[in-house]
Amino acid sequence: MSLLIDQIQAPPAWRRLAFISDLHLGPDTPRTQLALQRALQALDADALFILGDLFEAWVGDDARELPWAQAVVALLSTCAATRPVYFQHGNRDFLLGPAMAEACGLQLLAEEVCLQAFGQRVVLVHGDAQCLEDRPYQAFRAQVRQPAWQQGFLAQPLATRLQLAAQMRDASQQAQADGPYADLDAQACAALLQRHAALTLLHGHTHRPARHALPGGAQRLVLSDWDHDHGGTRGEVMLFSPQGWQRLPQP
Secondary structure (H helix, E strand, O other): OOOOEEEEEOOOOOOOEEEEOOOOEOOOOHHHHHHHHHHHHOOOOOEEEEOOOOEOOOOOHHHHHOHHHHHHHHHHHHHHOOOOEEEEOOOOOOOOOHHHHHHHOEEEEEEEEEEEEOOEEEEEOOOHHHOOOOHHHHHHHHHHOOHHHHHHHHOOOHHHHHHHHHHHHHHHHHHHHOOOOOOOOHHHHHHHHHHOOOOEEEEOOOOOOEEEEEHHHEEEEEOOOOEOOOOOOEOEEEEEEOOEEEEEEOO
16 A cells, blocks of 8 residues: 555646546446547546546456456556556555556556645545445445455456446445535535645546535545446546646537
């Protein structure tokens, strides 16, 4: 964990930063993967930040040998050849480890990161850890983030892990059918901003892109999820520059 990046000072040469999250890529998302390919090919940014849930379910770095995952590795490694690409774990891909990061050219981020760029301080999180009202999920999160649980899970054959991930995904989809993701706790967000002396919190996870004004001139920016395969036409790249924040839809 000590190798995870928790502070980033943007070099003076950086003029535009890009942020994405919640693509939920897998073997059944070819259109979303194509949208990502087009977005990366056209990307005009000095760095790319992926704030979690790049994958629908990442069951271990040996999954990178699956055909659909090999295509994602090729996309990210090509992008990383010309700019830094940072990755922050989400609730679906918290098992992404050093082998996959190296294959893709990713630099791994801590669960919360303070980015200093263009005279501003921005806190980056995936967002699930701050959804405190969802107590069943927080209990599950605490369990699966334990090293012992992860070691036991990763020790199973890849086929078994894929089957278990499918079962957990079905349970998650059933839970979502009963209601949307819980939103981030206001006090937890305020504590994040205060801890890092920042005025902007940027996150994904909830699939509800928005800008929320907070007390004291602060703001909470929510990234869009991506979906071009299951009846959706969603997907955005968020850009940050000296001119401010801009959302770019990805058709």
